[in-house]
Amino acid sequence: IPAKFWRACAGISAKAPVVNSRVYYFPQGHIDQAASQPRNLSPLVYSRPVIPCRVAAVNYFADPNTDEVFLKILLLPVTDGSAQDFLPPAVAAEGNSGNGNGDDEEVASYAKILTRSDANNGGGFSVPRSCADLVFPPLNFEEDPPVQNLRITDLHGAVWEFRHIYRGTPRRHLFTSGWSKFVNSKKIISGDTVVFMKDSDGRMFVGLRRNMSLDDDIADGGLDWFAAMDE
Amino acid sequence: IPAKFWRACAGISAKAPVVNSRVYYFPQGHIDQAASQPRNLSPLVYSRPVIPCRVAAVNYFADPNTDEVFLKILLLPVTDGSAQDFLPPAVAAEGNSGNGNGDDEEVASYAKILTRSDANNGGGFSVPRSCADLVFPPLNFEEDPPVQNLRITDLHGAVWEFRHIYRGTPRRHLFTSGWSKFVNSKKIISGDTVVFMKDSDGRMFVGLRRNMSLDDDIADGGLDWFAAMDE
DNA sequence: TTGTCGGCCGATCGCCGACAA
DNA sequence: TTGTCGGCGATCGGCCGACAA
Numbered sequence: 219i220p221a222k223f224w225r226a227c228a229g230i231s232a233k234a235p236v237v238n239s240r241v242y243y244f245p246q247g248h249i250d251q252a253a254s255q256p257r258n259l260s261p262l263v264y265s266r267p268v269i270p271c272r273v274a275a276v277n278y279f280a281d282p283n284t285d286e287v288f289l290k291i292l293l294l295p296v297t298d299g300s301a302q303d304f305l306p307p308a309v310a311a312e313g314n315s316g317n318g319n320g321d322d323e324e325v326a327s328y329a330k331i332l333t334r335s336d337a338n339n340g341g342g343f344s345v346p347r348s349c350a351d352l353v354f355p356p357l358n359f360e361e362d363p364p365v366q367n368l369r370i371t372d373l374h375g376a377v378w379e380f381r382h383i384y385r386g387t388p389r390r391h392l393f394t395s396g397w398s399k400f401v402n403s404k405k406i407i408s409g410d411t412v413v414f415m416k417d418s419d420g421r422m423f424v425g426l427r428r429n430m431s432l433d434d435d436i437a438d439g440g441l442d443w444f445a446a447m448d449e
Numbered sequence: 450i451p452a453k454f455w456r457a458c459a460g461i462s463a464k465a466p467v468v469n470s471r472v473y474y475f476p477q478g479h480i481d482q483a484a485s486q487p488r489n490l491s492p493l494v495y496s497r498p499v500i501p502c503r504v505a506a507v508n509y510f511a512d513p514n515t516d517e518v519f520l521k522i523l524l525l526p527v528t529d530g531s532a533q534d535f536l537p538p539a540v541a542a543e544g545n546s547g548n549g550n551g552d553d554e555e556v557a558s559y560a561k562i563l564t565r566s567d568a569n570n571g572g573g574f575s576v577p578r579s580c581a582d583l584v585f586p587p588l589n590f591e592e593d594p595p596v597q598n599l600r601i602t603d604l605h606g607a608v609w610e611f612r613h614i615y616r617g618t619p620r621r622h623l624f625t626s627g628w629s630k631f632v633n634s635k636k637i638i639s640g641d642t643v644v645f646m647k648d649s650d651g652r653m654f655v656g657l658r659r660n661m662s663l664d665d666d667i668a669d670g671g672l673d674w675f676a677a678m679d680e
Numbered sequence: 681t682t683g684t685c686g687g688c689c690g691a692t693c694g695c696c697g698a699c700a701a
Numbered sequence: 702t703t704g705t706c707g708g709c710g711a712t713c714g715g716c717c718g719a720c721a722a
Contacts, residue, residue, distance in 0.1 A: 335704055341694045344703060386697055390703060394695060566683055572715045575682055617718055621682060625716060 219287070219373050224278040226327035227287045227373070227413045227425035234289055235273045243269045243293050272296050280373035285404060285426040287373070326352050327415040329427070337408035341398030345382070345391035353416040354391075357384050370414070370422045378424065450518065450604050455509040457558035458518045458604070458644045458656035465520055466504045474500045474524050503527050511604035516635060516657040518604070557583050558646040560658070568639035572629030576613070576622035584647040585622075588615050601645070601653045609655065 224234070235241060245264050271293035280287050328349035330336075336343050345354075357364035363385040370378050381395040406412070409429035416422050455465070466472060476495050502524035511518050559580035561567075567574050576585075588595035594616040601609050612626040637643070640660035647653050 333704060335706090339694090339705075340696090342696095347702065383695095385695095386703095387699090388702075392695090398694070564683060566685090570684075570715090571717090573717095578681065614716095616716095617682095618720090619681075623716090629715070 219278050219280050221278050222325045222417075223373060223415060223423060223425060224280075224287050224289075226325055226329075226415050227280075227427060229329070229427060234276055234278075235291060237273050237276055239273050240296065241271050241273060241293065243271045243295075245269065270296050280425070282374060284428060285373060286428055287425065325415050325417055327413055328352050329411050329413045331411050331429075332406065332408050334408045337401060337406055337410070341394075341401070343380075343393035343397045345393060347391065349414060350382075350391040353414045353422060354382060355420070357382070359384070368422060370424045373423070373425050450509050450511050452509050453556045453648075454604060454646060454654060454656060455511075455518050455520075457556055457560075457646050458511075458658060460560065460642075460658060465507055465509075466522060468504050468507055470504050471527065472502050472504060472524065474502045474526075476500065501527050511656070513605060515659060516604055517659055518656065556646050556648055558644055559583050560642050560644045562642050562660075563637065563639050565639045568632060568637055568641070572625075572632070574611075574624035574628045576624060578622065580645060581613075581622040584645045584653060585613060586651070588613070590615070599653060601655045604654070604656050 221234070225232075228234075244267065246267060273291060274294045275290075275292040277290045277292075278287065279290060328346070330346055330349060333344070350357075354368060355366065357366055363383055365381065365383040368380045368382050370380060372378060378400050379396045380393045380400070381397075383392050383394055384390070385392065400406070404426060406426065407429070411427035411429070413425040413427065414422065415425065452465070456463075459465075475498065477498060503526075504522060505525045506521075506523040508521045509518065510521060559577070561577055561580060564575070581588075585599060586597065588597055594614055596612065596614040599611045599613050601611060603609060609631050610627045611624045611631070614623050614625055615621070616623065631637070635657060637657065638660070642658035642660070644656040644658065645653065646656065
């Protein structure tokens with residue numbers, strides 16, 4: 219997926235490492251915290267607690283089941299001086315747009331944590347005013363009520379249609395038809411976050427951030443298996 | 450699963466080989482027709498088109514997803530004369546009741562191919578008269594209407610509850626409440642077959658036979674990878 | 681005896697404004 | 702500005718007898 223969408227979905231606190239920057243890799247931390255055990259690692263990797271590396275590639279993905287975004291980071295150990303400009307072509311093709319692909323283009327985005335009313339009740343979604351202003355096409359307010367159908371693409375390319383209406387007393391923006399199908403299909407629950415995005419061509423996208431805390435479990439700062447080296 | 454249930458569900462045309470009988474095994478036929486490739490076979494197996502074998506074990510199973518019954522058959526090649534009474538304990542424990550386990554006990558069973566009304570419409574099931582007589586407890590016909598709740602176990606031990614009622618003009622046996630939940634949960638469609646069974650203790654069971662023919666594709670005689678040898 | 685149909689009743693879904701935080 | 706609630710109309714599931722094959 220494009221890096222700009224990854225950043226919008228992952229949130230401000232998530233940072234992707236810069237390609238060709240140098241980092242420290244902590245094998246034991248990786249083993250402890252990874253959901254799946256890392257594979258294809260030479261036994262030599264475990265022989266030291268920390269390994270200086272160069273970030274050879276960073277690729278952006280969205281989980282096909284949960285829509286959660288994640289990174290694949292290719293690290294190459296640096297022996298401090300030799301052969302540092304060896305650039306493998308391996309991962310580069312897998313996650314499209316590693317970088318340099320329209321990355322300067324800006325993306326308008328708005329993230330909202332879903333309330334119980336958004337996720338469970340009546341099947342509607344209360345659109346925050348600034349979300350409607352920032353990413354959705356302006357309504358024709360001379361209609362009564364103002365209403366439009368939005369076609370929004372998720373991170374896998376599937377298109378979802380939402381009825382966007384401005385009504386009620388006092389007036390507010392709402393998603394009605396199409397919203398509950400989206401919620402049920404994605405198994406979204408209150409506390410999860412939806413991220414609406416619009417690229418410079420006006421195309422709209424939607425991503426998800428799952429609520430990682432039945433009891434505010436994991437701290438907000440990321441679980442890093444690497445740390446940036448001081449230059 | 451017990452062999453008696455396997456036989457009731459598989460139908461009259463399916464035949465399980467007799468343990469210790471001699472058969473011919475056709476490796477190429479197995480490879481051609483098997484959904485999954487056979488594993489752990491010595492390359493020697495493929496060196497000949499047909500291999501004389503002894504049936505060492507036959508075990509009865511029901512697919513956890515489709516409820517379809519199937520067999521696991523352990524074949525041992527016979528070298529014609531030597532070491533024929535070598536009996537491995539391998540598969541014997543896996544599918545309970547290989548044989549000899551209450552196999553003489555009789556099972557009343559009734560199989561019905563589901564009509565569109567059974568599978569799609571209104572959510573009811575038209576119980577054939579003889580099915581009700583053979584396997585379900587008799588209703589109290591002095592009630593109006595005669596009605597009872599049946600608790601029927603599937604081949605994985607899960608219990609399903611059906612409301613069995615005798616009503617309508619003219620009177621007929623029907624399943625109402627509980628039937629559609631069963632149909633939806635098992636993904637049953639018209640053309641599939643349900644098999645109702647009752648053991649000698651009056652416990653009732655239900656199995657399924659899926660309709661293997663979008664266009665009456667496969668002939669009725671089984672796909673045998675072995676053939677009985679003449680004695 | 682039993683497959684299919686239309687009627688109909690109740691449950692659920694989901695769109696709505698009211699109201700208050 | 703927006704979260705939650707009760708109302709209520711439309712839709713759907715599913716129980717029913719009628720009727721015919």
